[in-house]
Amino acid sequence: MAKWGEGDPRWIVEARPDGTNVNNWHWTEKNASHWSNDRLKQLLVGLTFDIDLANVRTTELSKCDGEATVNNRKAKLIFFYEWDVSVKWTGRHKDSDEDITGSIQVPNLSDENDADDLDITVSCKSNSKESSEVRQMMQRMAIPKVRNQLASYVRELKEEYGKDMILPTNKGSSSPAAKPSAAPSPAAPAAKSVPGAAPASSGASSSASSVSTSRVQEKCEFQAAPEDVFNVFVDKERTQAFTRGSAQLEPTPGGKFTLLGGNVEGNFVELVRNEKIVQKWRMNTWPSGHYSTVTLLFTSSPNGCLLKLKQDNVPTSSLESTKEGWHRYYFESIKMTFGFGAALM
Known part of the structure; x- marks a missing residue:
């Protein structure tokens, strides 16, 4: 390790009492899966769709499989999330006394897809005329609303889990590069912790x-x-x-x-x-x-x-x-x- 005031600035520790992760050089990771599960439930359950044709309400987050993590590497935030989500809904057609039930499926909520690219499908358990009309209504009304809710989840994930990931630098402020990065493109997905993900030591050259x-x-x-x-x-x-x-x-x-x-x-x-x-x-x-x-x-x-x-x-x-x-x-x-x-x- 370099002496104070000498050598590679990544290893100068006198500016932080704990001497840890100076200038945000090392890879750090925070698990956001539990928070995500709770937040998706809050955003997707209890949505209402009331028009003259029918009254419908989402009732249960029946499936929420996946994970979410936030990584900090060299003061750059990388968000990885991948979810397969299903929400149950129930409603009643104006011309029927029977409850109509179905679900909304989102199998590809991930950092590789924008909200507009999500595959969102609406299904209904029964095949009656009234059920078909309610399902068509849900396709028109529910899909855009669910897209907006999921976009809110992504935005809140970055705000909630990004704010504490960047530590103060040796100058007392966050690094200028410490801005949440956009969701990685398919060509460069978020880097999960995989074999060899630790950065090379300061003593190793690029050769x-x-x-x-x-x-x-x-x-x-x-x-x-x-x-x-x-x-x-x-x-x-x-x-x-x-x-x-x-x-x-x-x-x-x-x-x-x-x-x-x-x-x-x-x-x-x-x-x-x-x-x-x-x-x-x-x-x-x-x-x-x-x-x-x-x-x-x-x-x-x-x-x-x-x-x-x-x-x-x-x-x-x-x-x-x-x-x-x-x-x-x-x-x-x-x-x-x-x-x-x-x-x-």
Whole structure:
């Protein structure tokens, strides 16, 4: 670490009593999922639509699956949110004494979609003439109102969870760059905490040859056949499912891959069907041009498949976050997504 008044300004700590995250250089993350669930319920339940044809009211947030996080990196806020939402509604047609019920579904509320791009559908449980008329009314009236409510959620998320993420700099004020960024485009989605997401240390230069490196070796047992686990890493749809982000894969020697909109990239070096994958692999936060070598070995085990991971040339500054990332965002996510943690039948 540099002495006070010397060296890299990112590491000058005398301006903050606690000496933490000076100038907002390090990656910090705040979980906004619980707040989001509550806020979406408040915004979407209790909406009323009263006209001469019918009186309708939303009654329940029946589905709210997903997550939301706010990240601060180099005094720049990055918002990640992804929700699959469903709201129940009930109403009564003026010419009927029976209650009519249905739901409003929003499967793609995420940082990759503006409010106008959301897929919002209105469904109705019955098929009577009155029900059809009420559903058509809801399509005209409810969809625009729900879009506005969801736009409010996004705005409030950025205001509520962005205000405390940027710490004062060593000059006593927030960094000029500390403004909430717009929702990332599909080409550059919000960077969840994934393997290697920690920034390179101040002692590492941008030259790949000068990076201090270490090795990661991990094992994970999946209750699935080796070929099923192998396919998770080479099939685009499966990869996008467990990473919950966009991916491009060319699973042939020399073929390129990008995960999470380019936050992870590299190329395939060797593939032995259902047995072995070797990749040149890097995070886009690593020094320019620096790649690690990932070797994945798939072998049969009494419970299904034993996956052995070896990753060489990992920047030492990213070693612990890389280990954690493989377990949390690869191994555990694969088990949860595909049920590979359940007993084989």
